[in-house]
Amino acid sequence: MLVNPDTNLVHQAARELQELHELEHNQAGTPVNKHHRFPQSCLKLLRGIEGNLRCADCDATNPCWATVTYGAMLCIDCSGSHRQLGVQISVVRSISMDSWSYCEVLSMLEGGNKQLNDFFMRHGLPSPHMSDDDDSIMAGRNRYKTNAAMFYRDNLSQHIGRVHQRGLYKGRDHYRKVKKARRKIKKETTKSTSHSNRTSTCAVECTLSPSTSEPQLSVLADKNI
Ligand SMILES: [Zn+2]
Secondary structure, three states: OOOOOOHHHHHHHHHHHHHHHHHHHHHOOOOOOOOOOOOHHHHHHHHOOOOOOEOOOOOOEOOOEEEHHHOEEEOHHHHHHHHHHOOOOOOEEEOOOOOOOHHHHHHHHHOOHHHHHHHHHHOOOOOHHHOOOHHHHHHHHHHHHOHHHHHHHHHHHHHHHHHHHOOOOOOHHHHHHHHHHHHHHHHHHHOOOOHHHHHHHHHHHHOOOOOOOHHHHHHHHHOOO
16 A cells, blocks of 8 residues: 655655756756766655556566656666667666656656556556566567557656646645646536537647547546646
8 A cells, every 4th residue: 555755755855856956957058967866865755656666567576777758667677678669768767876867856756657557557558567478578568659658758748847847846646636626626617518618628638749649538537647
């Protein structure tokens, strides 16, 4: 069962994120890029996100690599598979060895393995570890090349932008509560409108990802990113 992160831990993580952001800002335009390790309190938050103690693709325990694009944790073998997909599909980082940017850390804190795999399951794209046959394993890896995956990464990226705009980090629960409240208000205001108006409302949200069509509506209905 998922335990809500300690408020102090969220505050510490927020300070670390702010420091990281300021360091990047101060270094902008300078030729020397300093190595920024994944901040410690952020790492504790990351480990506490549901599903993150197992590789998102093969279910191996204690994954130490990440696909920043999807905010998910991977084992070293699966990180190799993701590298082969190319950086336009999946950007891979080592949690302990690589340098991390503010936005990359934020992506990890707002992503999560269970969230990603639940999303893929809803779109009939199960994790490769769900089956042992070669075709299923290949299909599991190729799920990152689908329109659904493109939708997910675009939405996560846009979500990160919105979280950044709201200033000091307040923890993933906060942004989900805000989103839920907004959705409730929207639902109430559209309740009495015609079917054509409801379709139009969805279309406005879906313009966030113009290159995909079908998956968007179900994801918006699922409300997980
Ligand atoms: Zn793995």
